[in-house]
Amino acid sequence: MEVPRPTQESKDAFRALVPAAPTVTVRAMFANLAAFVNGNMFMALYGDQVAFKMDAAALERAMTRADAETFGPAGRTMREYVAFPLAAAGLDEWVEASLGYVATLPPKAPRAPR
Numbered sequence: 001m002e003v004p005r006p007t008q009e010s011k012d013a014f015r016a017l018v019p020a021a022p023t024v025t026v027r028a029m030f031a032n033l034a035a036f037v038n039g040n041m042f043m044a045l046y047g048d049q050v051a052f053k054m055d056a057a058a059l060e061r062a063m064t065r066a067d068a069e070t071f072g073p074a075g076r077t078m079r080e081y082v083a084f085p086l087a088a089a090g091l092d093e094w095v096e097a098s099l100g101y102v103a104t105l106p107p108k109a110p111r112a113p114r
Contacts, residue, residue: 003030003073004047013086014045017095023103030073039108042098044081046073050091051083052098062094 006014011033018026018035025036034044044051051071054062062068062082071081084091 003032005031006033006045006047010045010048010086014043014050017050017091018043019095019099021099024099037099037103038105039110040102040105042102043095044071045086046071046083048086049083050086051078051081052094053078053080053102054082054094054098055080055101058094058097058101062097 014033014035015026018024021037023037026033027036028034029041029044032045032047034041036042040053042053049069049071052062059080059082062084063070065084067084067088069083071078071083082094084094
């Protein structure tokens with residue numbers, strides 16, 4: 001499996017999309033970046049795409065966009081995620097929808113160190 005590598009410009013654009021909130025963190029994930037709220041991933045950078053975790057209604061609405069795709073790294077579709085080109089217009093709406101949904105999920109307990 002070859003994981004797409006984001007450019008520094010893509011990383012910077014992704015970080016600019018991530019809301020500044022005390023419960024939101026960004027960390028590296030598979031040579032890309034991901035944003036988490038209370039330990040749950042709500043958005044991810046994957047090469048030149050950004051993916052968002054959505055509830056069913058928002059996901060259905062997002063998939064009506066011509067530039068929307070199902071998110072499936074390594075051929076494994078992630079059911080609750082939609083991906084857009086990072087350069088697409090109007091991503092703030094999906095950042096808010098994704099963060100709002102994922103913030104309602106139970107917090108994930110931190111992993112025990114190996």
